[in-house]
Amino acid sequence: MGAGSGRTEAIMREIASLRAQRDELDSRIRFFESQLRIGGGGAAPTTLPPSLSTKLDAMGAHAVSAAGGGLSPDMVQRYSRQLLLPDFGVHGSLGIADGENVELSNLHGQIMHMETYVGQPKVKSAAAACRAINSSVKVFDHHLKLKAKNALNVVRQYDIIVDATNNLASRYMLSDCCVLLHKPLISGSTIGLEGQLTVCNHNGSPCYRCLFPNPAACQNSSDDGILGVVPGVIGCLQALEVIKVASRVGEPLCGRMLNFDALSSRFKIVNKIRQRSSSCTVCGDHPDLTKDTFMMFGYDSFSQSSNSSKPPAQSLNPLPRNARITCREYKRLLDSGRPHLLLDVRPVHHFQIASIANSVNIPLNELKEKLPRLRDALSERGDDSQVAVHILRENGFPCASDVIGGLESWAREADPGFPVYW
Amino acid sequence: MHLTLEFGGGLELLLENSTKVHKVDVPIMDGEGKVAMKGLLSWVKANLIKERPEMFVKGDSVRPGVLVLINDCDWELCGGLDAELEEKDVVVFISTLHGG
DSSP states (O other), X not given: OXXXXXXXXXXXXXXXXXXXXXXXXXXXXXXXXXXXXXXXXXXXXXXXXXXXXXXXXXXXXOOOOGGGTSOOHHHHHHHTTSSOOTTSSSSSOEEEEEOOBOOGGGTTTSTTOOGGGTTSBHHHHHHHHHHHHOTTOOEEEEESOOOHHHHHHHHTTOSSEEEXXXXXXXXXXXXXXXXXXXXXXXXXXXXXTEEEEEEESSTTOOOHHHHOSSOOOOOOHHHHOBOTHHHHHHHHHHHHHHHHHHHTOSXXXXXXXXXXXXXXXXEEEESBOOOOOTTOTTTSSSOOOOHHHHHHOOHHHHHHTTOOSSOOGGGSOOOOGGGEEOHHHHHHHHHHXXXXXXXXXXXXXXXHHOOOTTOEEOOHHHHHHHOOSOOEEEOSSSHHXXXXXXXXXXXXXXXXXXXTTHHHHIIXXXXXXXXXXX | XXXXXXXXXXXXXGBGGGOOEEEEEOOOOSTTSOEEHXXXXXXXXXXXXXXXXXXXXXXXXXXXXXXXXXXXXXXXXXXXXXXXXXXXXXXXEEEOOOOX
């Protein structure tokens, strides 16, 4: 047994050593590739410009050779204008985990992606964006959707975790994972014109579950939209927190929370949020969660358990089939020229973004007041239009019907050119 | 009692004109001249919330995911529902965000 484990350790050391050599080679290859791009094959500027050498001499901080463990001349050139000390900032690696592809509608908010990467994995795009800035950066892309089943294996490879996800299930999952592996979590979130930021599970700060023991009933960003600069601002601040946690410099946002309101340009720092809760089911004194139960935990159903932001249309009595028509049936009606009125019950600003020709907009919450002559109702996903048909039928419009599936189906089945803005 | 109430993280959408900051005069609700958070919540629900009150309150407290701050301090550290307010206090209600 003892000999066996000794042999395993030797092999592990050998693997680590080989990996280090490979990383070093990769780094040199990337460096020379970047020199080719910059210099068109000319002599690589591997010596410091005289001015910088003199400055460093004067500071008593002349760059030592790479072999000596300090910064190489190239590194000094690259990093000397940053407020980073030589013993920090140029080593280590960056991992990015994501299972999605870049979409056109991502570009305004997820600013590392370029048009040329639309349709390609986000992790490839993000890694390429990092390397385009600095070809010596070590970036590892994990092309997978982080879930309880695979998160431990990914997260355990890193020292600091950044939560840049966009849904509640992932937020609880990632926080629990960080508690189990004792990793600090830089938790940032945004919606619309607001952002929030805090550092969880570090220096006694609470985990996400201490802060929010029960999942909130709120919408995700794909429902609400977002102003592109807001995730940019919060993302930069997350990077700042990473630097502070990694370098043990300054005061990370532990036990504090930053709220950013873009509309009024206000940052509010809440200096006293609750500390780690001793009764927390994950990071408390008697936690329920183990690595095994974590991997089996149903985060999707947990985070939807109290998700009641919309009164569901299903709670209404279902409409009879003769009160509903499909998009194709409506298209035929439209093409036949038979007189009818198409009512669009979405909010006014949705109607202004995109609408079907000759439809009339009366938002659902104004419908009861305005009850005009109407026949058909339509909304974005068709939930509100069913409610509208109920209202109309109860108020003397027995022939009112809703278009099944709303504009989502309309765009899919009847008018592929219809802009799907939601 | 004069209080400043702020709503954020989308909670302002439940109020008239989506106004975030409200300077209000809340009537004293008990015989001792005090306003506790519990009383304030029911006053806000009755007087400020215009739609979907279930997005703001659940039972006699706020719904899960709403952070409450009294003078920039988490209300959990001030007594929660029993926290007593004073003249000119600032109470902030922020819904947690989870988009990215």
